[in-house]
Amino acid sequence: MIINADLHVHSKYSMATSKNMNPETMAVESMKKGLNLIATGDALHSKWLEELEDQLTPLDDMGIYKTNIEGVSTNFITTTEVEDNERIHHLLIIPSLEVAWQMRDEFTVKNMDADGRPKIRMHASEIIDIAKDYDCIVGPAHIFTPWTGIFKTYDSIEECYGQKVDFVELGLSSDTILADTIEELHDYPFLTNSDSHSPWPHRIGREFNKIDLSELSFKALKKAIGSDKILENYGINPRMGKYHETGCIKCYKLYDIKDAQNNNMKCSCGGQIKKGVKSRIDELSTLAEGKHPKNRPHYQYVLPLAELLSTVHDKGVTTKYVQTRYNQLIEEFSNEIDVLINIPVEKIAIIDKKLASIIQAYRTNNLDVIPGRGGQYGTVNYKESINEVI
Incomplete structure:
Protein backbone atom coordinates (compact mmCIF):
# COMPACT_ATOMS: atom_id res chain seq x y z
CA MET A 1 0.00 0.00 0.00
CA ARG A 239 15.68 28.24 -1.92
CA MET A 240 11.99 29.05 -1.37
CA GLY A 241 12.34 28.50 2.39
CA LYS A 242 12.21 31.52 4.70
CA TYR A 243 15.67 30.91 6.14
CA HIS A 244 17.58 29.34 3.25
CA GLU A 245 20.10 32.16 2.87
CA THR A 246 21.58 34.47 5.48
CA GLY A 247 19.63 37.71 5.76
CA CYS A 248 18.25 40.50 7.93
CA ILE A 249 15.04 39.66 9.79
CA LYS A 250 13.92 43.32 9.53
CA CYS A 251 14.64 44.50 5.98
CA TYR A 252 15.44 41.06 4.45
CA LYS A 253 18.73 42.21 2.94
CA LEU A 254 20.70 39.20 1.66
CA TYR A 255 24.16 38.73 3.22
CA ASP A 256 27.24 36.64 2.60
CA ILE A 257 27.84 34.86 5.91
CA LYS A 258 31.38 36.21 6.27
CA ASP A 259 30.20 39.79 5.74
CA ALA A 260 27.41 39.21 8.26
CA GLN A 261 29.85 37.89 10.85
CA ASN A 262 32.22 40.78 10.25
CA ASN A 263 29.26 43.06 11.05
CA ASN A 264 28.53 41.09 14.25
CA MET A 265 25.28 39.85 12.66
CA LYS A 266 23.87 43.38 12.63
CA CYS A 267 22.35 44.84 9.47
CA SER A 268 22.93 48.41 8.32
CA CYS A 269 19.22 49.01 8.98
CA GLY A 270 19.72 48.08 12.63
CA GLY A 271 18.04 44.69 12.34
CA GLN A 272 19.44 41.29 13.32
CA ILE A 273 21.03 39.13 10.64
CA LYS A 274 20.01 35.48 10.89
CA LYS A 275 22.41 32.80 9.70
CA GLY A 276 20.79 30.90 6.85
CA VAL A 277 20.28 27.16 6.56
CA LYS A 278 22.70 26.96 3.64
CA SER A 279 25.45 28.64 5.67
CA ARG A 280 24.88 26.34 8.64
CA ILE A 281 24.98 23.26 6.44
CA ASP A 282 28.24 24.49 4.90
CA GLU A 283 29.73 24.62 8.42
CA LEU A 284 28.72 21.02 9.14
CA SER A 285 29.42 19.49 5.73
CA THR A 286 32.14 16.90 5.25
CA LEU A 287 30.98 15.41 1.94
CA ALA A 288 30.48 16.73 -1.55
CA GLU A 289 26.98 17.16 -2.93
CA GLY A 290 25.72 14.09 -4.74
CA LYS A 291 26.98 11.50 -2.25
CA HIS A 292 23.97 9.70 -0.78
CA PRO A 293 23.59 6.55 1.32
CA LYS A 294 22.24 3.42 -0.29
CA ASN A 295 18.45 3.47 -0.64
CA ARG A 296 18.12 7.23 -0.08
CA PRO A 297 14.88 8.07 -1.94
CA HIS A 298 14.63 10.70 -4.62
CA TYR A 299 13.69 14.22 -3.55
CA GLN A 300 11.15 15.82 -5.89
CA TYR A 301 10.52 19.54 -5.81
CA VAL A 302 6.88 20.61 -5.68
CA LEU A 303 5.18 23.95 -5.12
CA PRO A 304 1.56 24.38 -3.97
CA LEU A 305 -0.85 24.60 -6.89
CA ALA A 306 -2.60 27.74 -5.62
CA GLU A 307 0.76 29.50 -5.29
CA LEU A 308 1.69 28.53 -8.85
CA LEU A 309 -1.64 29.87 -10.12
CA SER A 310 -1.09 33.04 -8.11
CA THR A 311 2.38 33.48 -9.63
CA VAL A 312 1.51 32.92 -13.27
CA HIS A 313 -1.71 34.99 -13.20
CA ASP A 314 -0.46 37.67 -10.80
CA LYS A 315 -3.43 37.24 -8.47
CA GLY A 316 -3.62 36.61 -4.73
CA VAL A 317 -3.62 33.00 -3.53
CA THR A 318 -7.01 33.38 -1.85
CA THR A 319 -8.71 35.43 -4.60
CA LYS A 320 -11.80 34.08 -6.33
CA TYR A 321 -9.88 34.02 -9.62
CA VAL A 322 -7.22 31.66 -8.28
CA GLN A 323 -9.64 29.51 -6.27
CA THR A 324 -11.95 29.06 -9.26
CA ARG A 325 -9.08 27.85 -11.42
CA TYR A 326 -7.82 25.66 -8.60
CA ASN A 327 -11.20 23.96 -8.18
CA GLN A 328 -11.51 23.46 -11.93
CA LEU A 329 -8.20 21.58 -11.99
CA ILE A 330 -9.15 19.42 -8.97
CA GLU A 331 -12.48 18.51 -10.57
CA GLU A 332 -10.73 17.57 -13.79
CA PHE A 333 -7.72 15.68 -12.37
CA SER A 334 -8.91 14.35 -8.95
CA ASN A 335 -6.38 15.97 -6.57
CA GLU A 336 -3.59 18.52 -6.37
CA ILE A 337 -0.70 16.09 -6.00
CA ASP A 338 -1.64 14.41 -9.28
CA VAL A 339 -1.72 17.80 -11.02
CA LEU A 340 1.68 18.75 -9.62
CA ILE A 341 3.44 15.45 -10.27
CA ASN A 342 1.64 12.96 -12.48
CA ILE A 343 -0.66 14.60 -15.03
CA PRO A 344 1.08 15.22 -18.39
CA VAL A 345 1.75 18.93 -18.86
CA GLU A 346 0.06 18.72 -22.27
CA LYS A 347 -3.24 17.92 -20.56
CA ILE A 348 -2.78 20.73 -18.03
CA ALA A 349 -2.01 23.13 -20.89
CA ILE A 350 -5.47 22.54 -22.37
CA ILE A 351 -6.91 24.17 -19.25
CA ASP A 352 -4.10 26.62 -18.40
CA LYS A 353 -1.03 26.97 -20.60
CA LYS A 354 0.78 29.34 -18.25
CA LEU A 355 0.35 26.93 -15.36
CA ALA A 356 1.56 24.02 -17.49
CA SER A 357 4.73 25.92 -18.34
CA ILE A 358 5.70 26.57 -14.71
CA ILE A 359 4.86 23.00 -13.66
CA GLN A 360 7.14 21.77 -16.43
CA ALA A 361 9.84 24.16 -15.19
CA TYR A 362 9.94 22.82 -11.64
CA ARG A 363 9.53 19.19 -12.74
CA THR A 364 12.72 19.62 -14.79
CA ASN A 365 14.43 21.73 -12.08
CA ASN A 366 14.44 24.86 -14.23
CA LEU A 367 12.78 27.23 -11.80
CA ASP A 368 14.52 30.57 -11.35
CA VAL A 369 14.16 31.35 -7.64
CA ILE A 370 14.97 34.48 -5.69
CA PRO A 371 16.03 32.82 -2.40
CA GLY A 372 14.31 33.25 0.95
CA ARG A 373 16.19 34.77 3.89
CA GLY A 374 15.61 36.36 7.26
CA GLY A 375 12.05 35.05 7.55
CA GLN A 376 10.90 36.00 4.05
CA TYR A 377 9.91 33.19 1.67
CA GLY A 378 11.70 32.92 -1.65
CA THR A 379 9.88 33.84 -4.86
CA VAL A 380 9.75 32.41 -8.36
CA ASN A 381 10.91 34.57 -11.25
CA TYR A 382 8.19 33.41 -13.62
CA LYS A 383 9.47 35.03 -16.80
CA GLU A 384 12.92 33.45 -16.38
CA SER A 385 11.49 30.10 -15.34
CA ILE A 386 9.40 29.60 -18.50
CA ASN A 387 12.25 30.35 -20.90
CA GLU A 388 12.08 27.66 -23.65
CA VAL A 389 9.47 25.64 -21.73
CA ILE A 390 6.27 24.69 -23.62
Whole structure:
Protein backbone atom coordinates (compact mmCIF):
# COMPACT_ATOMS: atom_id res chain seq x y z
CA MET A 1 0.00 0.00 0.00
CA ILE A 2 1.59 3.25 -1.16
CA ILE A 3 0.39 6.41 0.56
CA ASN A 4 1.07 10.14 0.59
CA ALA A 5 1.58 11.30 4.18
CA ASP A 6 2.11 14.66 5.87
CA LEU A 7 3.22 13.77 9.39
CA HIS A 8 3.65 17.22 10.97
CA VAL A 9 0.85 19.80 11.24
CA HIS A 10 -0.75 21.83 14.03
CA SER A 11 -4.25 22.43 15.34
CA LYS A 12 -6.14 25.62 16.12
CA TYR A 13 -4.75 25.35 19.67
CA SER A 14 -1.21 26.25 18.61
CA MET A 15 -0.05 29.85 18.51
CA ALA A 16 -0.36 31.64 15.15
CA THR A 17 -2.60 28.98 13.59
CA SER A 18 -5.83 29.24 11.64
CA LYS A 19 -9.08 28.82 13.56
CA ASN A 20 -10.04 26.49 10.70
CA MET A 21 -7.50 23.90 11.80
CA ASN A 22 -10.21 21.52 12.96
CA PRO A 23 -10.60 17.83 12.06
CA GLU A 24 -13.39 18.37 9.52
CA THR A 25 -11.67 21.10 7.50
CA MET A 26 -8.27 19.37 7.71
CA ALA A 27 -9.82 16.15 6.38
CA VAL A 28 -11.63 17.79 3.45
CA GLU A 29 -8.68 19.90 2.35
CA SER A 30 -6.20 17.02 2.74
CA MET A 31 -8.34 14.91 0.41
CA LYS A 32 -8.27 17.72 -2.19
CA LYS A 33 -4.51 17.76 -1.80
CA GLY A 34 -4.21 14.00 -2.39
CA LEU A 35 -2.99 13.04 1.07
CA ASN A 36 -3.93 9.61 2.39
CA LEU A 37 -2.58 10.16 5.90
CA ILE A 38 -2.41 13.40 7.87
CA ALA A 39 -1.03 14.16 11.32
CA THR A 40 -3.39 15.28 14.04
CA GLY A 41 -0.79 17.58 15.55
CA ASP A 42 -0.99 18.95 19.11
CA ALA A 43 -2.00 15.62 20.66
CA LEU A 44 -0.93 16.56 24.19
CA HIS A 45 -3.56 19.34 24.38
CA SER A 46 -6.62 18.13 26.28
CA LYS A 47 -9.25 20.15 24.39
CA TRP A 48 -7.82 19.04 21.05
CA LEU A 49 -7.75 15.41 22.19
CA GLU A 50 -11.41 15.70 23.16
CA GLU A 51 -12.30 17.11 19.72
CA LEU A 52 -10.36 14.36 17.97
CA GLU A 53 -12.11 11.66 19.99
CA ASP A 54 -15.48 13.24 19.25
CA GLN A 55 -14.97 13.74 15.51
CA LEU A 56 -12.80 10.78 14.49
CA THR A 57 -13.42 7.03 14.48
CA PRO A 58 -10.59 4.58 15.25
CA LEU A 59 -9.81 1.86 12.71
CA ASP A 60 -9.80 -1.19 14.98
CA ASP A 61 -6.58 -1.08 17.05
CA MET A 62 -4.44 0.24 14.23
CA GLY A 63 -3.65 3.67 15.70
CA ILE A 64 -5.31 5.21 12.64
CA TYR A 65 -8.46 7.35 12.69
CA LYS A 66 -11.02 8.26 10.05
CA THR A 67 -13.24 11.28 9.84
CA ASN A 68 -16.98 10.80 10.31
CA ILE A 69 -17.74 12.88 7.21
CA GLU A 70 -19.36 10.81 4.47
CA GLY A 71 -17.29 10.62 1.30
CA VAL A 72 -14.09 11.95 2.89
CA SER A 73 -11.34 9.34 2.90
CA THR A 74 -8.62 11.16 4.89
CA ASN A 75 -6.93 9.14 7.64
CA PHE A 76 -5.32 10.65 10.76
CA ILE A 77 -2.39 9.56 12.92
CA THR A 78 -1.66 10.91 16.39
CA THR A 79 1.25 13.38 16.56
CA THR A 80 2.62 16.33 18.49
CA GLU A 81 5.53 18.73 18.31
CA VAL A 82 7.15 19.77 21.59
CA GLU A 83 9.74 22.38 22.58
CA ASP A 84 12.48 21.45 25.05
CA ASN A 85 14.34 23.60 27.58
CA GLU A 86 16.77 24.77 24.89
CA ARG A 87 13.97 25.84 22.52
CA ILE A 88 14.64 22.90 20.21
CA HIS A 89 11.59 21.30 18.61
CA HIS A 90 10.90 17.57 18.41
CA LEU A 91 8.27 15.61 16.51
CA LEU A 92 6.53 12.68 18.23
CA ILE A 93 4.35 10.24 16.28
CA ILE A 94 2.25 8.53 18.97
CA PRO A 95 0.65 5.05 18.85
CA SER A 96 -2.87 6.32 19.63
CA LEU A 97 -4.99 9.06 21.18
CA GLU A 98 -5.24 6.90 24.30
CA VAL A 99 -1.45 6.82 24.62
CA ALA A 100 -1.33 10.59 24.15
CA TRP A 101 -3.61 10.99 27.17
CA GLN A 102 -1.32 8.73 29.18
CA MET A 103 1.84 10.62 28.19
CA ARG A 104 0.61 14.05 29.28
CA ASP A 105 1.53 13.53 32.93
CA GLU A 106 5.07 12.33 32.16
CA PHE A 107 6.47 15.70 31.13
CA THR A 108 7.65 18.64 33.21
CA VAL A 109 5.59 21.59 32.03
CA LYS A 110 3.82 24.51 33.73
CA ASN A 111 0.60 24.12 31.75
CA MET A 112 0.27 21.45 29.08
CA ASP A 113 -2.74 23.24 27.62
CA ALA A 114 -1.13 26.69 27.36
CA ASP A 115 -0.26 25.98 23.73
CA GLY A 116 -0.79 23.16 21.25
CA ARG A 117 2.99 22.89 20.97
CA PRO A 118 3.90 22.63 24.67
CA LYS A 119 7.06 24.10 26.15
CA ILE A 120 8.46 21.17 28.10
CA ARG A 121 11.09 22.08 30.65
CA MET A 122 13.18 18.99 30.07
CA HIS A 123 16.28 18.15 28.05
CA ALA A 124 15.88 16.46 24.67
CA SER A 125 17.39 13.24 26.00
CA GLU A 126 14.72 13.07 28.72
CA ILE A 127 11.93 13.73 26.24
CA ILE A 128 13.09 11.00 23.89
CA ASP A 129 13.36 8.50 26.76
CA ILE A 130 9.72 9.10 27.67
CA ALA A 131 8.65 8.93 24.02
CA LYS A 132 10.49 5.63 23.57
CA ASP A 133 8.87 4.22 26.74
CA TYR A 134 5.51 4.76 25.02
CA ASP A 135 6.73 3.26 21.71
CA CYS A 136 6.56 6.57 19.83
CA ILE A 137 8.34 7.31 16.57
CA VAL A 138 10.51 10.32 17.41
CA GLY A 139 13.00 12.68 15.84
CA PRO A 140 14.03 16.33 15.60
CA ALA A 141 11.70 18.70 13.74
CA HIS A 142 12.93 20.97 10.90
CA ILE A 143 16.53 20.30 11.90
CA PHE A 144 18.17 23.34 10.29
CA THR A 145 15.67 26.08 11.24
CA PRO A 146 17.85 28.77 12.87
CA TRP A 147 15.40 29.52 15.68
CA THR A 148 14.28 26.07 16.86
CA GLY A 149 16.13 23.39 14.87
CA ILE A 150 18.56 21.01 16.56
CA PHE A 151 21.56 22.36 14.59
CA LYS A 152 21.12 25.87 15.98
CA THR A 153 22.63 24.51 19.21
CA TYR A 154 24.31 21.17 18.45
CA ASP A 155 26.71 19.90 15.80
CA SER A 156 25.27 16.37 15.75
CA ILE A 157 22.08 14.42 16.47
CA GLU A 158 23.63 12.13 19.07
CA GLU A 159 25.25 15.08 20.86
CA CYS A 160 21.73 16.32 21.55
CA TYR A 161 19.88 13.09 22.34
CA GLY A 162 22.64 10.80 23.56
CA GLN A 163 21.23 8.08 21.29
CA LYS A 164 19.93 7.54 17.78
CA VAL A 165 16.47 8.71 16.77
CA ASP A 166 14.01 7.22 14.29
CA PHE A 167 14.20 9.98 11.66
CA VAL A 168 15.15 13.58 11.01
CA GLU A 169 12.77 16.11 9.50
CA LEU A 170 14.48 18.31 6.94
CA GLY A 171 12.31 21.44 7.04
CA LEU A 172 11.38 23.81 4.22
CA SER A 173 14.82 25.38 3.72
CA SER A 174 16.80 22.19 3.00
CA ASP A 175 16.58 19.08 0.87
CA THR A 176 18.27 15.70 0.49
CA ILE A 177 21.06 17.10 -1.69
CA LEU A 178 22.11 19.58 1.00
CA ALA A 179 21.46 17.41 4.06
CA ASP A 180 23.44 14.44 2.77
CA THR A 181 26.63 16.52 2.70
CA ILE A 182 26.59 15.91 6.49
CA GLU A 183 27.89 12.38 6.95
CA GLU A 184 26.08 11.65 10.22
CA LEU A 185 22.71 12.15 8.51
CA HIS A 186 23.39 9.18 6.23
CA ASP A 187 22.34 7.01 9.19
CA TYR A 188 18.81 8.44 9.29
CA PRO A 189 15.70 8.36 7.11
CA PHE A 190 14.45 11.80 6.06
CA LEU A 191 10.91 13.01 6.54
CA THR A 192 9.52 15.98 4.63
CA ASN A 193 6.41 17.46 6.24
CA SER A 194 4.53 20.74 5.99
CA ASP A 195 4.50 21.88 9.66
CA SER A 196 1.30 23.57 8.53
CA HIS A 197 -0.57 26.11 10.64
CA SER A 198 -3.40 26.32 8.10
CA PRO A 199 -5.66 23.66 6.52
CA TRP A 200 -5.68 25.16 3.04
CA PRO A 201 -3.81 23.19 0.35
CA HIS A 202 -1.19 25.89 -0.27
CA ARG A 203 0.04 25.11 3.25
CA ILE A 204 -1.02 21.62 4.32
CA GLY A 205 0.88 18.97 2.37
CA ARG A 206 3.25 21.52 0.83
CA GLU A 207 5.85 18.90 1.80
CA PHE A 208 4.95 15.21 2.15
CA ASN A 209 6.28 11.67 1.94
CA LYS A 210 5.43 8.76 -0.33
CA ILE A 211 5.62 5.65 1.86
CA ASP A 212 5.11 1.95 1.20
CA LEU A 213 3.10 0.38 4.04
CA SER A 214 2.22 -3.27 4.58
CA GLU A 215 -1.07 -2.01 6.05
CA LEU A 216 -2.53 1.25 7.26
CA SER A 217 -1.43 1.20 10.90
CA PHE A 218 0.94 2.88 13.35
CA LYS A 219 3.07 -0.27 13.58
CA ALA A 220 3.36 -0.48 9.81
CA LEU A 221 4.40 3.17 9.61
CA LYS A 222 7.04 2.66 12.29
CA LYS A 223 8.41 -0.36 10.43
CA ALA A 224 8.36 1.48 7.08
CA ILE A 225 10.32 4.47 8.43
CA GLY A 226 12.91 2.12 9.91
CA SER A 227 13.32 -0.12 6.87
CA ASP A 228 13.80 2.13 3.83
CA LYS A 229 10.13 2.15 2.79
CA ILE A 230 10.01 5.89 2.26
CA LEU A 231 9.87 5.82 -1.54
CA GLU A 232 10.14 9.53 -2.27
CA ASN A 233 10.35 12.86 -0.47
CA TYR A 234 8.44 15.83 -1.85
CA GLY A 235 9.11 19.41 -0.85
CA ILE A 236 9.49 22.97 -1.97
CA ASN A 237 12.77 23.99 -3.54
CA PRO A 238 14.86 24.84 -0.44
CA ARG A 239 15.68 28.24 -1.92
CA MET A 240 11.99 29.05 -1.37
CA GLY A 241 12.34 28.50 2.39
CA LYS A 242 12.21 31.52 4.70
CA TYR A 243 15.67 30.91 6.14
CA HIS A 244 17.58 29.34 3.25
CA GLU A 245 20.10 32.16 2.87
CA THR A 246 21.58 34.47 5.48
CA GLY A 247 19.63 37.71 5.76
CA CYS A 248 18.25 40.50 7.93
CA ILE A 249 15.04 39.66 9.79
CA LYS A 250 13.92 43.32 9.53
CA CYS A 251 14.64 44.50 5.98
CA TYR A 252 15.44 41.06 4.45
CA LYS A 253 18.73 42.21 2.94
CA LEU A 254 20.70 39.20 1.66
CA TYR A 255 24.16 38.73 3.22
CA ASP A 256 27.24 36.64 2.60
CA ILE A 257 27.84 34.86 5.91
CA LYS A 258 31.38 36.21 6.27
CA ASP A 259 30.20 39.79 5.74
CA ALA A 260 27.41 39.21 8.26
CA GLN A 261 29.85 37.89 10.85
CA ASN A 262 32.22 40.78 10.25
CA ASN A 263 29.26 43.06 11.05
CA ASN A 264 28.53 41.09 14.25
CA MET A 265 25.28 39.85 12.66
CA LYS A 266 23.87 43.38 12.63
CA CYS A 267 22.35 44.84 9.47
CA SER A 268 22.93 48.41 8.32
CA CYS A 269 19.22 49.01 8.98
CA GLY A 270 19.72 48.08 12.63
CA GLY A 271 18.04 44.69 12.34
CA GLN A 272 19.44 41.29 13.32
CA ILE A 273 21.03 39.13 10.64
CA LYS A 274 20.01 35.48 10.89
CA LYS A 275 22.41 32.80 9.70
CA GLY A 276 20.79 30.90 6.85
CA VAL A 277 20.28 27.16 6.56
CA LYS A 278 22.70 26.96 3.64
CA SER A 279 25.45 28.64 5.67
CA ARG A 280 24.88 26.34 8.64
CA ILE A 281 24.98 23.26 6.44
CA ASP A 282 28.24 24.49 4.90
CA GLU A 283 29.73 24.62 8.42
CA LEU A 284 28.72 21.02 9.14
CA SER A 285 29.42 19.49 5.73
CA THR A 286 32.14 16.90 5.25
CA LEU A 287 30.98 15.41 1.94
CA ALA A 288 30.48 16.73 -1.55
CA GLU A 289 26.98 17.16 -2.93
CA GLY A 290 25.72 14.09 -4.74
CA LYS A 291 26.98 11.50 -2.25
CA HIS A 292 23.97 9.70 -0.78
CA PRO A 293 23.59 6.55 1.32
CA LYS A 294 22.24 3.42 -0.29
CA ASN A 295 18.45 3.47 -0.64
CA ARG A 296 18.12 7.23 -0.08
CA PRO A 297 14.88 8.07 -1.94
CA HIS A 298 14.63 10.70 -4.62
CA TYR A 299 13.69 14.22 -3.55
CA GLN A 300 11.15 15.82 -5.89
CA TYR A 301 10.52 19.54 -5.81
CA VAL A 302 6.88 20.61 -5.68
CA LEU A 303 5.18 23.95 -5.12
CA PRO A 304 1.56 24.38 -3.97
CA LEU A 305 -0.85 24.60 -6.89
CA ALA A 306 -2.60 27.74 -5.62
CA GLU A 307 0.76 29.50 -5.29
CA LEU A 308 1.69 28.53 -8.85
CA LEU A 309 -1.64 29.87 -10.12
CA SER A 310 -1.09 33.04 -8.11
CA THR A 311 2.38 33.48 -9.63
CA VAL A 312 1.51 32.92 -13.27
CA HIS A 313 -1.71 34.99 -13.20
CA ASP A 314 -0.46 37.67 -10.80
CA LYS A 315 -3.43 37.24 -8.47
CA GLY A 316 -3.62 36.61 -4.73
CA VAL A 317 -3.62 33.00 -3.53
CA THR A 318 -7.01 33.38 -1.85
CA THR A 319 -8.71 35.43 -4.60
CA LYS A 320 -11.80 34.08 -6.33
CA TYR A 321 -9.88 34.02 -9.62
CA VAL A 322 -7.22 31.66 -8.28
CA GLN A 323 -9.64 29.51 -6.27
CA THR A 324 -11.95 29.06 -9.26
CA ARG A 325 -9.08 27.85 -11.42
CA TYR A 326 -7.82 25.66 -8.60
CA ASN A 327 -11.20 23.96 -8.18
CA GLN A 328 -11.51 23.46 -11.93
CA LEU A 329 -8.20 21.58 -11.99
CA ILE A 330 -9.15 19.42 -8.97
CA GLU A 331 -12.48 18.51 -10.57
CA GLU A 332 -10.73 17.57 -13.79
CA PHE A 333 -7.72 15.68 -12.37
CA SER A 334 -8.91 14.35 -8.95
CA ASN A 335 -6.38 15.97 -6.57
CA GLU A 336 -3.59 18.52 -6.37
CA ILE A 337 -0.70 16.09 -6.00
CA ASP A 338 -1.64 14.41 -9.28
CA VAL A 339 -1.72 17.80 -11.02
CA LEU A 340 1.68 18.75 -9.62
CA ILE A 341 3.44 15.45 -10.27
CA ASN A 342 1.64 12.96 -12.48
CA ILE A 343 -0.66 14.60 -15.03
CA PRO A 344 1.08 15.22 -18.39
CA VAL A 345 1.75 18.93 -18.86
CA GLU A 346 0.06 18.72 -22.27
CA LYS A 347 -3.24 17.92 -20.56
CA ILE A 348 -2.78 20.73 -18.03
CA ALA A 349 -2.01 23.13 -20.89
CA ILE A 350 -5.47 22.54 -22.37
CA ILE A 351 -6.91 24.17 -19.25
CA ASP A 352 -4.10 26.62 -18.40
CA LYS A 353 -1.03 26.97 -20.60
CA LYS A 354 0.78 29.34 -18.25
CA LEU A 355 0.35 26.93 -15.36
CA ALA A 356 1.56 24.02 -17.49
CA SER A 357 4.73 25.92 -18.34
CA ILE A 358 5.70 26.57 -14.71
CA ILE A 359 4.86 23.00 -13.66
CA GLN A 360 7.14 21.77 -16.43
CA ALA A 361 9.84 24.16 -15.19
CA TYR A 362 9.94 22.82 -11.64
CA ARG A 363 9.53 19.19 -12.74
CA THR A 364 12.72 19.62 -14.79
CA ASN A 365 14.43 21.73 -12.08
CA ASN A 366 14.44 24.86 -14.23
CA LEU A 367 12.78 27.23 -11.80
CA ASP A 368 14.52 30.57 -11.35
CA VAL A 369 14.16 31.35 -7.64
CA ILE A 370 14.97 34.48 -5.69
CA PRO A 371 16.03 32.82 -2.40
CA GLY A 372 14.31 33.25 0.95
CA ARG A 373 16.19 34.77 3.89
CA GLY A 374 15.61 36.36 7.26
CA GLY A 375 12.05 35.05 7.55
CA GLN A 376 10.90 36.00 4.05
CA TYR A 377 9.91 33.19 1.67
CA GLY A 378 11.70 32.92 -1.65
CA THR A 379 9.88 33.84 -4.86
CA VAL A 380 9.75 32.41 -8.36
CA ASN A 381 10.91 34.57 -11.25
CA TYR A 382 8.19 33.41 -13.62
CA LYS A 383 9.47 35.03 -16.80
CA GLU A 384 12.92 33.45 -16.38
CA SER A 385 11.49 30.10 -15.34
CA ILE A 386 9.40 29.60 -18.50
CA ASN A 387 12.25 30.35 -20.90
CA GLU A 388 12.08 27.66 -23.65
CA VAL A 389 9.47 25.64 -21.73
CA ILE A 390 6.27 24.69 -23.62
